[in-house]
Amino acid sequence: MKLYIKNMVCNRCILVIENLVKDSGFHVIKTELGEVEIMEELNPEQIKLIESKLKPLGFNLIGNRKAQIIEKIKTSIIKLIHHSEEAPNINLSAYLTNLVNYDYNYISNIFSETEGKPIEKFYITQKIEKAKELLVYDELSLSQIADKLNYSSVAYLSSQFKKMTGLTPSHFKKIKEKKRNSLDYL
Template structure:
C-alpha cells in the first residue's frame, strides 16, 4: 500500500517518517520524498493513527488525488534541484511527465489549482533557494553556482535572483537578516 505524505523534503524527513511508521508497527518497503510503500494493508483507524503521529513532525497524510499529484511534482522538483548532481538535459515539462507518468498539461493544471502558482515559478523558487544556500556557504563563485544550477549565464541567475528575492546575489551575501527558507516554506 502506498501513502502520500506532504512536507517530506529531505533525507532526514525520510528517516523520521520511516522510524515513526516502524514505532507504530508498520514495515515500510520503501520511503521516498512524499511517498511510502508499506507491505500490509492499512485500515482507516491505522491511517488516522499514522496521520496523527506524522502531524506531530509537520507532515500530512494526503488522501485527495489532486493534492497527491501536486505534492509529487513538488518532491520531484526538490529532488532535482537539491539532490541530483547531473544537470537536467531535457526540458522540465518532459522530465516531470516522464517521472510521474502523466501529461504535463494535466500536471500543470492540477499544480496551479492546488498550489496557486505555476510549476515554473515553483522550480525557479527552488533554484533560487539552492543558490541562496550555496552563497551562504561561500565555497563557490557565482559562475560556479550558475553552472551547477544549469543557468545559461551568471546574468540570467542574477536576474532571476533579484526578481525572487529583491536583492542581487552580492547584496544577499551582505544582508544580515534571516535569509533562507526551509524547503517546505517555498
C-alpha cells in the same frame, strides 16, 4: 500499500517517517520524499493512527489523487534541485510528465489551481533557494553556482535572483556576511 505524505523535504524527513511507520508496527518496503510504501494494507483505524502521529511532526497524509500528484511534483523538483549533485539540465515538462504519467497540461493546470502559481515558478523558486544556500556557504563563485544550477549565464541567474528576492546575488551575500559576522561577536 503506498502512503503519500505532505511536507517531506529532506533525508531527515525520510528517516523520521520510516521510523514512525516501523514503530507503529508496520513493515516498510521503501521510503522516499513524499511517500512510504509498506507491506500491509491498512484499515481506516490504522491510517488514522499513523496520521495522528504524523501531524505533531508537521506531516500530513494525502488521500486525494490530485494532491498526491502535486506533492510528487514538488518533492521531485526539490530532490532534483537540492539533493542531486548534477546540474538539473532537463526538460522540466518531459521530466514531470514521465514521472507522474499524466499529460503536462493536466498536471500544470492542477498545480496552478492548487498552489496559485505555475510549476515553472515553483521550479525557479527552488533554484533561487539553492543559489542562496550556495552563496551563504561561500565555496563557489557566482559563475560556478550558475553552472551548477544550469543557468545559461551569470547574468540570467542574477536577473532571476533579483526578480525573486529583490536583491542582487552579491548584495544578498554581503547582507548574509554582515549578519554572520555580527553573530560572531555575541
